[in-house]
Amino acid sequence: MKPKIAFFEFTSCEGCQLTVVDSLQDHPELLDVVEIVQFREAMSEKGEDYAIAFIEGSCTRPSDEARIREIRERATYVVTLGACAHLGGINAIRNRQELESVREYVYGEKKDWFDTYPARPIGAVVKVDAEIPGCPIDKKEFVTAVTHLLQGRMPYIPDYPLCIECKLKENVCMFLRGKTCLGPITRAGCDAICPTYGDGCEGCRGLVPHGNVASLKNALRERGMTEDQIDAKMTMFLTYQQMEKEGAAQ
Amino acid sequence: MTTVKVDVHHLTRVEGHGNIVVDVQNGELKQCELQIVETPRFFEAMLRGRPYDESSHITSRICGICAVGHATASLRATERALAITPSPQTVMLRKLNFHGEILDSHILHAYMLIAPDFLGVGSVIPLAKSAPDVVLRALRMKKVAGDLCKAICGRHTHPIAMTVGGFTAFPKLAELREIRERLIAMRPDYEATVELFSTLKFPAFERDTEYIALHKDDEYCFIDGVIASTDGGTWDISEYRQVTNEQIVPHSSAKHTKNQRQSYMVGALARFNVNYNQLHPKAKDAAAALGLQPITVNPYMNTAAQVVEIVHCIEDAIGIIDQLLVRGIKPEPPAPPTRMSGTGAGAADVPRGTLFHEYTIEDGKVVGANCIIPTGQNLANIEADMRGLVPTILDRSQQDITLALEMLVRAYDPCISCSTHLLDVKFE
Numbered sequence: 001m002k003p004k005i006a007f008f009e010f011t012s013c014e015g016c017q018l019t020v021v022d023s024l025q026d027h028p029e030l031l032d033v034v035e036i037v038q039f040r041e042a043m044s045e046k047g048e049d050y051a052i053a054f055i056e057g058s059c060t061r062p063s064d065e066a067r068i069r070e071i072r073e074r075a076t077y078v079v080t081l082g083a084c085a086h087l088g089g090i091n092a093i094r095n096r097q098e099l100e101s102v103r104e105y106v107y108g109e110k111k112d113w114f115d116t117y118p119a120r121p122i123g124a125v126v127k128v129d130a131e132i133p134g135c136p137i138d139k140k141e142f143v144t145a146v147t148h149l150l151q152g153r154m155p156y157i158p159d160y161p162l163c164i165e166c167k168l169k170e171n172v173c174m175f176l177r178g179k180t181c182l183g184p185i186t187r188a189g190c191d192a193i194c195p196t197y198g199d200g201c202e203g204c205r206g207l208v209p210h211g212n213v214a215s216l217k218n219a220l221r222e223r224g225m226t227e228d229q230i231d232a233k234m235t236m237f238l239t240y241q242q243m244e245k246e247g248a249a250q
Numbered sequence: 251m252t253t254v255k256v257d258v259h260h261l262t263r264v265e266g267h268g269n270i271v272v273d274v275q276n277g278e279l280k281q282c283e284l285q286i287v288e289t290p291r292f293f294e295a296m297l298r299g300r301p302y303d304e305s306s307h308i309t310s311r312i313c314g315i316c317a318v319g320h321a322t323a324s325l326r327a328t329e330r331a332l333a334i335t336p337s338p339q340t341v342m343l344r345k346l347n348f349h350g351e352i353l354d355s356h357i358l359h360a361y362m363l364i365a366p367d368f369l370g371v372g373s374v375i376p377l378a379k380s381a382p383d384v385v386l387r388a389l390r391m392k393k394v395a396g397d398l399c400k401a402i403c404g405r406h407t408h409p410i411a412m413t414v415g416g417f418t419a420f421p422k423l424a425e426l427r428e429i430r431e432r433l434i435a436m437r438p439d440y441e442a443t444v445e446l447f448s449t450l451k452f453p454a455f456e457r458d459t460e461y462i463a464l465h466k467d468d469e470y471c472f473i474d475g476v477i478a479s480t481d482g483g484t485w486d487i488s489e490y491r492q493v494t495n496e497q498i499v500p501h502s503s504a505k506h507t508k509n510q511r512q513s514y515m516v517g518a519l520a521r522f523n524v525n526y527n528q529l530h531p532k533a534k535d536a537a538a539a540l541g542l543q544p545i546t547v548n549p550y551m552n553t554a555a556q557v558v559e560i561v562h563c564i565e566d567a568i569g570i571i572d573q574l575l576v577r578g579i580k581p582e583p584p585a586p587p588t589r590m591s592g593t594g595a596g597a598a599d600v601p602r603g604t605l606f607h608e609y610t611i612e613d614g615k616v617v618g619a620n621c622i623i624p625t626g627q628n629l630a631n632i633e634a635d636m637r638g639l640v641p642t643i644l645d646r647s648q649q650d651i652t653l654a655l656e657m658l659v660r661a662y663d664p665c666i667s668c669s670t671h672l673l674d675v676k677f678e
Binding site: 021028036039043091135236 | 298374498
């Protein structure tokens with residue numbers, strides 16, 4: 001019997017699931033070895049019996065929690081897809097702002113109509129077995145992760161910084177090009193795609209274990225960035241991780 | 251007398267979370283709503299206080315399907331706010347990139363989200379067995395679209411090389427030549443696509459409404475231009491609020507809009523109706539084959555209009571690449587800001603319709619932001635269609651009514667996660 005897999009999304013752009021569709025387009029043979037029982041964005045069938053649950057998106061409201069726990073109970077493996085599920089991602093930017101002001105800014109006096117609280121990664125709600133990082137996920141990494149799971153192995157994500165991949169790619173260092181980059185403190189695995197296309201790393205794959213954040217901030221200061229600019233750079237994808245370090249995450 | 255209750259919880263094969271709720275008691279329509287239950291996303295609030303050059307990278311994350319569209323509208327808003335004039339090369343590369351996104355999104359929608367309804371299956375997956383040539387064609391076409399975006403901006407979701415004032419990386423001429431060959435090889439595929447969709451029997455439902463799209467006299471407009479309506483009138487992009495008139499309704503985390511009537515439609519069919527004269531001749535041929543002419547008022551035909559745009563974008567992309575191959579591509583630094591404070595609105599007609607971003611920037615930091623998304627603009631019109639449609643199909647089975655409503659909503663290609671972060675504009 002083919003292992004059953006299901007896809008779920010919470011607060012997100014659904015871009016990671018689109019990347020899954022693109023991966024299947026490059027690797028249609030995957031459809032021969034798994035049975036997709038739920039994938040709301042692409043199919044009408046809804047099966048509730050699955051071994052592997054892929055979750056995209058952050059938990060941003062109380063009603064998300066019950067659904068996430070239910071998925072955890074049903075699935076043998078819970079695997080997060082992308083930065084929103086892995087780190088809180090872009091959604092967590094607003095965690096630094098006062099919640100009521102955020103709600104009022106967008107919905108005015110009708111703010112109470114719409115339920116919300118600070119954005120959290122899925123791992124803050126239930127135990128997660130594996131993470132596929134990135135905004136969006138990397139196609140190759142997704143296919144490799146599925147292959148590993150089918151072989152009964154846990155997916156592996158690199159624990160070294162992006163700079164290693166960027167050097168292998170023979171890119172000229174962003175700092176030497178007069179730009180800034182979070183590569184030295186960010187987990188590798190994306191093949192340094194942003195520097196390859198001329199843009200500094202924004203940290204979407206999360207902090208590498210034991211990265212020297214203080215030293216990187218000094219390097220940014222030396223390049224003339226203000227504290228505000230450094231703070232912005234460090235919080236596009238890393239707000240939740242930064243707040244966790246400060247003991248301020250909820 | 252007829253009593254019908256339709257309650258579709260979390261409609262499938264659409265982007266984001268929506269419910270269809272229809273309640274007919276004794277032949278009288280009591281409730282007819284497309285409920286938007288997607289979580290609020292709060293993008294405009296997130297931008298506040300951040301450097302202006304982050305906006306396009308943050309707002310592309312509003313939507314995985316129209317990431318290039320959001321980035322484009324965002325960059326245009328920032329560029330207008332800071333009085334930046336992009337180079338002719340930037341303008342051409344953005345148009346080409348945009349065609350890649352329109353193609354990617356329309357192929358996905360027409361083949362993978364819409365076709366299953368007509369072929370009686372729940373998704374594209376069973377079609378891989380029953381109609382492999384159709385699925386392979388869709389995948390082949392979609393891959394060219396994705397590779398086009400990849401050559402220009404690194405990836406379609408989420409674009410990397412697009413930046414304020416220009417690009418941070420440039421495609422090689424050899425890459426463009428290769429993409430050009432593949433676009434030319436797509437011609438038989440688009441002809442087969444037109445043929446396939448001309449054989450599908452779109453439900454015959456007509457309801458006249460106002461159609462709104464961006465417009466230019468000399469091209470089929472996707473970026474910039476003016477806002478134009480089939481009811482007459484044009485507006486400068488900076489006047490977009492006069493057109494959208496947003497209002498909050500309780501059953502939707504996305505706001506509703508209206509212009510000259512109670513609702514209006516944006517998207518491929520609206521663009522077709524507003525801009526038919528600017529279509530590529532081959533796209534006009536495709537429209538004739540699909541039985542489309544301006545003004546078509548059957549919302550189900552939005553998918554047919556998408557097929558027409560597939561033809562247009564392939565042909566126009568070939569034309570843009572030809573021009574780029576003649577003039578060459580020069581790596582150039584982005585055009586710089588000429589001031590660090592200002593307000594600007596940008597617009598792009600993304601796959602699902604007209605998208606507006608507006609930012610106020612002070613000393614290089616965003617202090618106010620507003621995004622108005624196509625699906626938000628279509629919601630009131632979808633509900634008006636539902637109210638028009640339901641009474642005409644009450645003789646059908648509950649299952650058939652549900653399917654007709656699902657197909658109606660899907661025809662609009664709603665992008666619900668996009669539409670749930672609209673705001674009252676508050677510019678400090």
